[in-house]
Amino acid sequence: MVSQRAADVTPFMAMDVLERANELDDVIHLEVGEPDFSPPERVIETAVESLRAGHTNYTAARGKPELRRAIAAHYDREYGVDIDPDRIVVTPGTSPALLLAMAALLDPGDEVVLTDPHYACYPNFVRAVSGHVRTVPLRPERGFQPRVSDFDAAVDADTAALLLNSPANPTGAVMDGETLAGLADVATDADATPVVDEVYHGLSYDAAEHTMLEYTDDAIVLNGFSKRFAMTGWRLGWMVVPPEYVDAVNRLAQNLLICAPNFVQDAGVAALETPPSRLDEIRETYRERRDLLVDAVADWGLDLGYTPQGAYYLLADVSHLPGDARDVANLLLEEAGVAVTPGVDFGEEAADYLRFSYATDADAIETAIERIEQVLPDRA
Numbered sequence: 001m002v003s004q005r006a007a008d009v010t011p012f013m014a015m016d017v018l019e020r021a022n023e024l025d026d027v028i029h030l031e032v033g034e035p036d037f038s039p040p041e042r043v044i045e046t047a048v049e050s051l052r053a054g055h056t057n058y059t060a061a062r063g064k065p066e067l068r069r070a071i072a073a074h075y076d077r078e079y080g081v082d083i084d085p086d087r088i089v090v091t092p093g094t095s096p097a098l099l100l101a102m103a104a105l106l107d108p109g110d111e112v113v114l115t116d117p118h119y120a121c122y123p124n125f126v127r128a129v130s131g132h133v134r135t136v137p138l139r140p141e142r143g144f145q146p147r148v149s150d151f152d153a154a155v156d157a158d159t160a161a162l163l164l165n166s167p168a169n170p171t172g173a174v175m176d177g178e179t180l181a182g183l184a185d186v187a188t189d190a191d192a193t194p195v196v197d198e199v200y201h202g203l204s205y206d207a208a209e210h211t212m213l214e215y216t217d218d219a220i221v222l223n224g225f226s227k228r229f230a231m232t233g234w235r236l237g238w239m240v241v242p243p244e245y246v247d248a249v250n251r252l253a254q255n256l257l258i259c260a261p262n263f264v265q266d267a268g269v270a271a272l273e274t275p276p277s278r279l280d281e282i283r284e285t286y287r288e289r290r291d292l293l294v295d296a297v298a299d300w301g302l303d304l305g306y307t308p309q310g311a312y313y314l315l316a317d318v319s320h321l322p323g324d325a326r327d328v329a330n331l332l333l334e335e336a337g338v339a340v341t342p343g344v345d346f347g348e349e350a351a352d353y354l355r356f357s358y359a360t361d362a363d364a365i366e367t368a369i370e371r372i373e374q375v376l377p378d379r380a
């Protein structure tokens with residue numbers, strides 16, 4: 001019989017939309033969060049060289065020392081923080097890192113406080129280890145920025161972790177340093193650990209990026225190569241853990257994951273050495289696409305109410321259109337051939353919204369905008 005834990009795990013709706021979209025012809029994909037760039041050429045060359053050199057066996061569960069040193073150097077370069085490579089555990093993506101973090105922190109019944117809207121999969125990571133989710137609502141009029149006082153009110157004796165994400169999926173909100181520092185204090189006072197998913201770092205357009213590690217060493221920080229380096233299918237990520245969790249996380253990694261692919265770890269070192277000018281170029285391209293979509297949403301008469309500052313998503317309120325947001329998403333898919341994700345995937349607070357991803361080239365976005373214009377009911 002399927003366990004209660006497995007039964008409680010909800011489908012990832014963006015993937016359901018993708019499945020339906022793939023059955024139709026000529027669909028523009030604004031539903032998935034998959035970069036349309038190739039990884040830097042040097043990354044591909046390094047992976048091939050590493051494969052040819054026979055680097056195909058297991059590595060230490062915590063990852064190759066060269067990659068852990070390269071990740072530590074990345075923190076020094078990007079944020080001026082000094083991280084001991086011994087606190088870094090390499091994982092096959094950010095998702096397994098999330099699983100290890102939850103497994104390391106939660107006993108059955110423990111609570112994790114996270115925002116609503118949130119990344120669709122977060123509650124399922126919590127449920128997978130028999131934890132409970134408590135949500136803190138975010139408001140568009142605050143740019144979907146979390147308020148420290150809301151977290152303060154939400155934590156209690158059962159809270160084991162605060163699960164945070166900046167730049168955020170699905171809102172594109174980027175937390176400022178003051179908020180991160182405030183949330184670190186809330187966690188300390190509640191004897192809980194901040195778990196901060198920084199997988200969209202490197203993709204912020206108008207806001208300075210801060211890692212939680214600037215404010216506390218008592219956080220588990222997750223990151224990966226999928227988004228910034230467009231390496232989704234390579235499966236590579238990492239976590240930085242407080243010293244007292246290193247041994248537990250390493251034992252979990254040894255048992256549950258064995259290791260990240262050996263030659264991909266070599267490619268990860270090359271990715272971290274990508275010239276900043278190439279990464280800036282990619283960021284600029286995303287910024288242009290964001291501006292295109294933000295303007296279009298306003299032209300459609302939909303209420304954005306904020307400017308998304310990072311990642312490659314925006315949430316648009318469609319509550320004044322006929323039907324619910326799922327009906328509007330269906331209309332856009334079936335009548336306009338544009339796939340978007342209904343907001344309910346990201347929490348109850350997002351139920352009246354659609355998430356648009358701009359990880360698609362500008363020409364396709366422009367065509368999508370024209371097509372949507374034609375099927376939307378007359379605007380106010």
Ligand SMILES: Cc1ncc(COP(=O)(O)O)c(C=O)c1O
Nearest residue numbers: 033093094095119169199224226
């Ligand atoms: C917020 C967030 N965290 C984690 C992931 C998964 O990343 P990875 O490919 O590194 O497992 C995603 C993917 O969309 C995401 O949006």
